[in-house]
Amino acid sequence: MSSDGTHTMPRSLGQDEIVQDGNEKVAVGQDDEKNEETEPNITTWSFPTPEAIREELSKEFTDEQKEKVWTECTEAVKTSYDQLLGRWKEEMDTLLVYAGVSSAVLTAFNVESYHLLQPDPADPTLAVLKQISAQLNGYTFAPPFLNATHTARPGDLTQAPFQAPASAVWLNSLWFSSLVFSFAAALLALFVKQWLYEGMVPGTSPESARLRQYRFNGLLKWRVGTVVVVLPILLQLASILFLAGLLVLLWTLHNIVAAIASVLVGLVFTFVIGFTLLPVFKSDCSYRSPASSAIYAVLRVARNEILRAIRGVCKVIYLWSMQWHSATMILLYRAHFQRLGEFAYETYGSMPTWRGRDQNEIYLYHGDLSRAIITTAYSTTADKKFLSSMPVVFSDLPPEQVPKCFRDILNFMEAEWGHWHLPDRLLLEDGITLPLCATYGIRHMLARSDKGTDKWLDDVHAIFRHYFMGKQSTEKMAELASKTLCHYAVEDRTFRRVFVVAYKTLKRLFDKQGFHHTYETLAHARAMYQVQMAAWDPSDAFLGYRDTTQAIYVLLHIxxxxxxxxxxxxxxQTDAMLAWGRQELTRVHEWLRGLEWTGLHKGCLLRSGDTPAVLAFPHIASHYLVKMIIDPLITLCSTPDGLAMVSEELVSTIEHTWSAAQLAYPDRVDVGIGFVWASGLSQIDTRLVELRRVVRQLPPE
Known part of the structure; x- marks a missing residue:
């Protein structure tokens, strides 16, 4: 990180090129040598209109470049989608084999265990005992005789009701539950295989790509992956129940078994019915199956025919009402009959077919699906090739989809690396791709017609958070970033950070890296400076002082x-820009002369939250005077033409301004204290002497 707080990274991807594959590249901007600028009138120049920006962006990339990006994104999504469906299909095949083996084993055990739930009528010992008992009950003993006074009847042989042992109940409950779970897993696995079959989309055409993305979104929304995960759990639970049942001995038939099995079977069929009906009413539901398609077809025919019949009845009633103009009741309810006629005669669309419903939804969410193709290609592969290709297709997306691309990127990064490490990974790997993408995104936001609304501000902030400055850049990146950020700083005056970043971009890319300005970039910076100077308000305290001195730096930079x-x-253009510069230096002179220091420390208090920051204010004030005004003036005076624009009176005013600051805040704190984050006290006097020497053209001491 550099001294001005911006990130510095080695160059890893040129902004004039977007790497696509291998040695092949797609040009982002081919602006090596521009023709000489036209000569607009500097007094009438203004920011380009949204229509002009849209036209500029639409011509930025060729149709071939856009088609190549879309094709690569489509192929990447298709590969990922097919791999996902293939993996799930293999899991279902394995699960079905295991479920079949498990059900066969359970059935063998259950065939034997259910006998424990009922008495065994074939037991010979039990039959003999019953007969002896009946005969003994038929004798009476009257000494000295034993008489058979009662003959055994079938009713006398009736035994007490059979009651199954508790062990038999638990054994069969566990084993039959295990069998239900195993059968349910196999049944649901068949459903999943049907869903996957319905979800297959061949081809790589744009229409196929959107349908595939629609299906893919449905898989995620309706959590098909969760169902796939649950099925092995059911089999595991079945195995646990089976092993538990082995610990129980000899059970007999009992209604508890039937009740438990009935509840489980009822739950299974509830889910089966739900999985079957949900796709009928929700077209993006991925639980598709032939049964769902058949139910939808029947429902479609019934709905269309019923609605047609109702409209026919309404038409007859309406025609009948029109024949009775004099009827009081008809006249009283004329408005109702009129609405009835409108309903009867209006054109209505019949319920679409199973496939037609999908096409209607795709048409309705065309922009979302197109955006999701490019962002899914990046999120499923983490390949920066797709991130750097996004600007190519921004102009093909509806305007509201551009900020959503960056929200998708943010969600992916937070899930992948965590919120607090959002830009760090890209900073370490590549300092150009994401800033370039964000710059184009902001540029597209400036082309929207709703600039300044809360929705626009929220969208552009979502994009701006992805912008940062790397150590290396390109001429095209410098031009695009300076124009875009200066324009954005004017449109969003409530977000001070935009102006600060725009000023740092000019400083880094043009002053330090030496890129060349065009008339357009200078005009954008000039407009930003004018708006910022006009916004000076002493009540803004330190923040206003900081922003105004940075605006003066922008003026001296221009x-x-x-x-x-x-x-x-x-x-x-040079003559017009210099004439304007001389005029604005006079304005700066007047601003410095009228600057009142008292109270400006309030901004420091807000920034640090510590009362001693009042004493630190001289450090901060001197820092901005040196960095934003004195040093740039010294650099400007290094050439004869620049020296001619700086007067000794301006130097005297700066010296007087600093003296006034020292009188307003005479106390100073030790520069080593932690909250003194910036200080020019150790060098401001020396730099003022140097400025005076340069302006007077004196030799160095």
Missing amino acids: VRATLSGQSRLTPS
Whole structure:
């Protein structure tokens, strides 16, 4: 991280190129040598309209580049989708084999165990004992005689009701429950195989890609993966119940067994019915099966015919009401009959077919599905090729889908690496791809017609959080970023950080890395400076002072870039820009002369939350005077043309301004204290002497 708080990373991907595969590249911008700029009137220049920005962005990439990106994304999603379906299919095949073996073993045990739930009428010992008991009951003893006074009848042989032992009840409950679970797993596995078959989408055409993405979204939304995971758990539970049943001995038939088995079977069939009916009413539900399709077909025919009959009846009633113009009741309810006629005669669409319903949903969510194709290609592969290709297809998406792309990226990154480490991984690997993508995203937001609304602000903030500055960049990146961020800083005045990042972008890309300005980039920076200077409000305290000094840096940056000869300007553009610069230096002079220091420390208090920050204010004030005004003026005076624009009076005003600051806040704290995060006290006097020497063209001491 550099001294100004921006990230620095080695170059890993040029912004003028978006790597696609191997040695093949797709150009993001081919702006090696621009023709000489046209000469607009500097006094009438304004930011481009949303229509102009849209036209510019639509011409940024060729149809071939867009088609190539879409094709690669489609193939990546197809590969991932087919692999997912194939893996689930293999799991279901394995599960069915295990469920079949498990059910066969359980059946063999249950065939023997259910006998314990009923008495055995074939037991010979039991039959003999019953006969002896009946005969003994038929004798009476009257000494000295034994008489048979009662003959055994079949009713006398009736035994007490049979009661199954508790062990038999538990044994059969466990084993029959295990059999139900095993059968349920096999049945649901068959359903999943049907869903997967219905979910297969061949081809790589745009229509097939959208249908595949629609199916893929349905798999995720309706948690088919969860169902696939639950099925092995059912088999595991069946195995546990079977092993538990082996610990129980000899059970007999009991209604508890039937009740438990009935409840479990009822639950299984409840889920089966639910899985079958849900796709009938929800087209994106992935629980599709032939049974669902058949139910939908019957429902479709019934609904269309019933609605047609109702409309026919309404039509007859309406025609009848029109014949009775004088009837009081008809006149009283004329409005109701009129609505009845509108219902009867209006054109209505019949319930679509099973496949037609999907196409209607795809048409309705065309933009979401198109966006999801490109973001899914990145999230399923984590290949930066798809991230860097997103700007190519932004112009093909509806405007509201562009910020959603970045929200998808954010969700993927948070799930992959965690919230607090969001940009770190990309910073370590690549400092250009994500900032480039974010820059194009903000550019597309500036082309929207709802700029300034809460929705627009929320969307553009979602994109802006992905922007950062890497150590290396390109000429195209510098031009695009400076224009976009300066424009954004003007459109979103409530978000101060945008202006700070725009100022740092100009400083990093043009002052440090030496890229060349065009008239458009200078005009954007000029407009941002004017808006910021006009927004100066002493009540903003330290934050207003900070932003205004940074705006002065932008002014000096524009003048210095114009005088350097490296900017791509025509002579008339150069003269107009310098004339404006002289005028604005006078404005800066007046601002410094009227600056009141008292109370500006309030911003420091808000920033640090510590009362001693009042004493730290001289450190902070001197820091911005040196970095934003004094040092840039010294650099500007290093050339004869720049020296001619800086007067000794301006230098005297700066010296007087600093003296006033020292009088307003005479106490200073030790620079080593932790909350003194920036200080120019150790160098401001030296830099003022150097500025005075340069302006007077004195030799160095």
